[in-house]
Amino acid sequence: MSALALAFDLLLVAALLWLAWQALFDAHRFSAVAHFMVFGLVMSLAWVRLDALDIALAEAAIGAGVTGALLLAALGRLPAKAGHAPAWRRAQRPLVWAAVATVVSATLALAWVAWQLPRPGLAGPVAEVLPHSGVDHAVTAVLLNLRAWDTLLEITVMLAAVCLVWSLGPALSPYAPATALPGLPALTRLLHPLFVLVPAYLLWRGSHAPGGAFPAGAVLGAGGVLMVLAGAVPWMHDPRRQPLLRLLLAAGVLLFLAVGLAGLGLAGTFLALPDALAGPLILAVEVAAALSIALMLMAFYLYGEPGR
Amino acid sequence: MFHAAIAALLLLNLGVALWRLRRGPTSADRMLAAELVSASAIAVLLLLAAGLAQPALVDVALLVALLAAVATANFVTRTWTLLHEESGSREEAGRD
Amino acid sequence: MTEWLHPLGYALIAAGTGFFVAGNLGLIRFPDLYARLHALTKADNLGLGLICLGLACQAPSLAAAAKFLLVWALMLVASSIGATLIASTALACGLRPRQQRPGSMEDDEREDTP
Numbered sequence: 001m002s003a004l005a006l007a008f009d010l011l012l013v014a015a016l017l018w019l020a021w022q023a024l025f026d027a028h029r030f031s032a033v034a035h036f037m038v039f040g041l042v043m044s045l046a047w048v049r050l051d052a053l054d055i056a057l058a059e060a061a062i063g064a065g066v067t068g069a070l071l072l073a074a075l076g077r078l079p080a081k082a083g084h085a086p087a088w089r090r091a092q093r094p095l096v097w098a099a100v101a102t103v104v105s106a107t108l109a110l111a112w113v114a115w116q117l118p119r120p121g122l123a124g125p126v127a128e129v130l131p132h133s134g135v136d137h138a139v140t141a142v143l144l145n146l147r148a149w150d151t152l153l154e155i156t157v158m159l160a161a162v163c164l165v166w167s168l169g170p171a172l173s174p175y176a177p178a179t180a181l182p183g184l185p186a187l188t189r190l191l192h193p194l195f196v197l198v199p200a201y202l203l204w205r206g207s208h209a210p211g212g213a214f215p216a217g218a219v220l221g222a223g224g225v226l227m228v229l230a231g232a233v234p235w236m237h238d239p240r241r242q243p244l245l246r247l248l249l250a251a252g253v254l255l256f257l258a259v260g261l262a263g264l265g266l267a268g269t270f271l272a273l274p275d276a277l278a279g280p281l282i283l284a285v286e287v288a289a290a291l292s293i294a295l296m297l298m299a300f301y302l303y304g305e306p307g308r
Numbered sequence: 309m310f311h312a313a314i315a316a317l318l319l320l321n322l323g324v325a326l327w328r329l330r331r332g333p334t335s336a337d338r339m340l341a342a343e344l345v346s347a348s349a350i351a352v353l354l355l356l357a358a359g360l361a362q363p364a365l366v367d368v369a370l371l372v373a374l375l376a377a378v379a380t381a382n383f384v385t386r387t388w389t390l391l392h393e394e395s396g397s398r399e400e401a402g403r404d
Numbered sequence: 405m406t407e408w409l410h411p412l413g414y415a416l417i418a419a420g421t422g423f424f425v426a427g428n429l430g431l432i433r434f435p436d437l438y439a440r441l442h443a444l445t446k447a448d449n450l451g452l453g454l455i456c457l458g459l460a461c462q463a464p465s466l467a468a469a470a471k472f473l474l475v476w477a478l479m480l481v482a483s484s485i486g487a488t489l490i491a492s493t494a495l496a497c498g499l500r501p502r503q504q505r506p507g508s509m510e511d512d513e514r515e516d517t518p
Contacts, residue, residue: 045353
């Protein structure tokens, strides 16, 4: 059995290395993007082998799904002659090899350091406070209660990224597809109920099993991207709806901040959640965060400010 | 044991599909290879879910299945477009 | 009932794996995009479907079996509609299927795929 596991892991590692190499150094840009998307998928399999199911969910949804969608849409805007990246000049090659050597040695050093870390890590202390945290799943407790500060900052960074992308210019109007595609609205109609049900299920599961706000928001965002592709979200470009759109985008950060300040008032520390209210508060923050993350991913997909 | 062996076989299957990902003359061939990789990954996840008795893996498989649809739809409408606005002429999109 | 359900599951999983390998072989060996699309949809629909069916036969509860079948239904929708999307767009982009008519020399000399 362990020989099988070893063969499985070696295959995974070989595939990951090959895909990463191709994604970085392939001159043909579409090929590099395709390799990157497949890399995200195989990476989520690697996370599954490492028993980190929450990260596997997030990697599959964000790495392979939404980032792939963003890169594909960006590729479609490049002029035809930009299909290949220019080859490195002779003077650049030693620098490239020096950079590769530095990265490889840094990775080996980090791996050695990680090997020296104490084995159980923080699982023991987290398990002790888990009954008081309001949820039953250790990862959700860490993300939304014990280290809620990090999650708040992450969502704020995403909001700042949306502001940056929107500041680049008005939303890009897409090129027309090559032919009429009657299958696309059918795909959207058939799949959209699942694109709402699965995030709700993942959100609910996050309290006692792998799931949570980030995978749920990413799947909801992918469903939103599908609807944008089928032309079914005209309200995002409507100038009258812009204040509502901005409010919904900021809702995650705002609710999280409000919960943090309430914690300051009720328990004396910013983002401290009182034990009795911790469960409902975490659920409320997760719902707002998932909705905001979904809208933020759709906002990235527009590649510019809508409604102008 | 059986499930783990089949999962390993399907992972090998996934690895072979990477050849088409590298080779495929048109962009659509690469997207087909990516879709076979998705299907293989879903099968591997489902087999591991049954073999290791971890039902949470079926959720990961559900997610990958949902996203495969988005990737194909995205590719067809946003990447493989035919008419480029700046040139105004029809251009062969699949040609690499 | 349950005593033959378990071996049936194993048989279905083995059959599904066979279709997966066949689909992969087709993706590698077939000469042009449309033929490869045929091979891919067999692997996606039949291969994954038989594996899901086999796992559903061996599932401990009805809910778990229903989840496996849901994954299959989802992949069915995604891959079949995706195949039509790719094929129509390929046709509109000018990719012609490779057709070898017996006795015509120019088809054999044409390049593999445009």
